[in-house]
Amino acid sequence: MSKVVAIMSLSLDGYVADLNDGVAEVFDWYINSGEVEFHTGGSDPMTFKVSGPSAEHLRGLWSELGAVLTGRRTFDKAEGWGGNHAWGPAFVLTHHVPDGWPRPNSTVHFVTDGIESAVRQATAAAAGKSVGVHGANTIQQCLKAGLLDEIHVDIAAVLLGSGVRLFDRLAGTPVVLGNPTVIRGVGVTHLRYPVRKA
């Protein structure tokens, strides 16, 4: 079944990035937490090196995903994933389509008419698979609009003390989550929560 799934890495004290938008500390587990290689695919392929449990978790999750939805900040940070995101067609929620985009031979699309439209388009493009959502702001908009089915919180074993929080001033709280599945990796704990629909 097609779901909308938010995926974020957090420090134990709740930061998704440091004060300079740097994500090295919370994403360190992707590149440096074990000996199992995980190849991402896409136009900018990367090879992760993770522990056995994290590799199994990633294989399971990535096989479920058929499209990606992000905000403009994530798109800029990733430099457009080289034109093709590893999960499939990418939908970037933005007020203005960036110069030079969309590009030929690229599966990156831009949505300027709101979160509902972005989720609708990404779900259609995922063709029965799930839509992965990245970016604190986009996740927040999905949650607020009642469009999120699951949220994956990868808790990195680090305290950052400051930076960008997953949610700052999220409305409509408390948002009560269901019972998570829990996978213990090395330097990271994978929690997968169902979102309870109101």
Add this chain to the structure above:
Amino acid sequence: MTEPLARRRVIVHIATSADGYIARPDGDIEWLTSRPAPKGFYGMNAFMQSIDTKLLGRKTYEVSLRMGAKFDAKSRHIVFSRQAPPADAPAGVEFVNGAIGPFVSGLREHPGKDIWLMGGGDLIASFLDEQAIDEFVISVAPVFIGDGIPLIARRHRHVPLGLQSLERFEDGLVQLRYRVRNHP
């Protein structure tokens, strides 16, 4: 219970929301206390047996008092505060206004059980600055509250942790026990 001569550990044992807050901006923790806790109260009773000293900041102390906390004599309660102690403090509650590092070293010189650093975020930050924390036991409640007081008062830092154990309770709360790395 640790061995009699084991180094006494300073342990932060606290609950957070899944988005990393220990309380709402005004200190409210109804999102946490309204949850029906399963039998065993997330291992809290066993933890209470393993400690004999509780450390807390002045704000946390005052919130606890308002919530009806009883500072009984079973353990030593030490409130860190820059202000003068209140005249009506319960017996058995000590107020200290000194440097954290030497105070904790002094505590560790006396044999005893482990030491619970209860919070809040300011005191945890000051203890981290002094490298005076051995472990974090964080109970992540399955709820987002969207805004609030972070686990640690905001200041840039990079403290690597090692996960020691992990337990999921039947109501979806996940308890993570970390050791602070680079610690003697």
